[in-house]
Amino acid sequence: MVSKLSKYVMGLLHKRPMNPYEVAKLSDKEVIQRWFPMTAASIYTTIKNLEKKGYIAGKSVQEGNFPVKTVYSLSESGEKELSEDLANGLASYEAEASNFGIALFHISSIEKKDALSYLRERLVKLETLLSDTQEHLELYATKIPFNMKMMLIYQQNRLLMEIKTTEELIIEIEKDEKWDYSFTQYLDS
Numbered sequence: 001m002v003s004k005l006s007k008y009v010m011g012l013l014h015k016r017p018m019n020p021y022e023v024a025k026l027s028d029k030e031v032i033q034r035w036f037p038m039t040a041a042s043i044y045t046t047i048k049n050l051e052k053k054g055y056i057a058g059k060s061v062q063e064g065n066f067p068v069k070t071v072y073s074l075s076e077s078g079e080k081e082l083s084e085d086l087a088n089g090l091a092s093y094e095a096e097a098s099n100f101g102i103a104l105f106h107i108s109s110i111e112k113k114d115a116l117s118y119l120r121e122r123l124v125k126l127e128t129l130l131s132d133t134q135e136h137l138e139l140y141a142t143k144i145p146f147n148m149k150m151m152l153i154y155q156q157n158r159l160l161m162e163i164k165t166t167e168e169l170i171i172e173i174e175k176d177e178k179w180d181y182s183f184t185q186y187l188d189s
Helices: 004-015 020-027 030-035 040-052 076-091 099-105 112-140 146-175 183-188
Strands: 056-061 069-074
Touching: 004 020, 004 040, 004 056, 004 069, 004 076, 020 030, 020 040, 020 069, 030 112, 030 146, 040 056, 040 069, 069 076, 112 146
Parallel strands: none
Antiparallel strands: 056 069
8 A cells, every 4th residue: 555645646647647747736736735735845755756666667758959857657566556545445434543533532631711712713714614615616516527526525525524523522512511531531430
């Protein structure tokens, strides 16, 4: 299994051979960065690592008077790895220890009023992101490829779930007298 960024780059190269600049330029589009933030430097490093592992191969190309550039394509072993990783990704669910999840686990380490304040701040951010995502869906749904439309729908659904969870958490903290009963206290009892 390769990293998420490696899988992303390999997927692009599966569609067509590209040089690193093309991959970085394509990846810098807002719709991509909103879904998967990355830097050009991380893309270049990923391409070098994929080449070392034999998943991609570079070929020097000279076009007119332009400098020679290296165009990368997926190797046979890269195609096999990508195919297996995509199959696993589509068929699986992985529990992830997100920053929010870890903060939630340790929420009793901060004052109740502060926790509520941070959660309300989070709610505003989530609602803004949801509004932006829905706006993008309305503007681009008929103009973008199927996979990009589905990524926006996926993001919208995740945001709706995050908003619901955050709203429920605020309600529970406000009404629960033992909201700060910690996991370690639970283990000690």
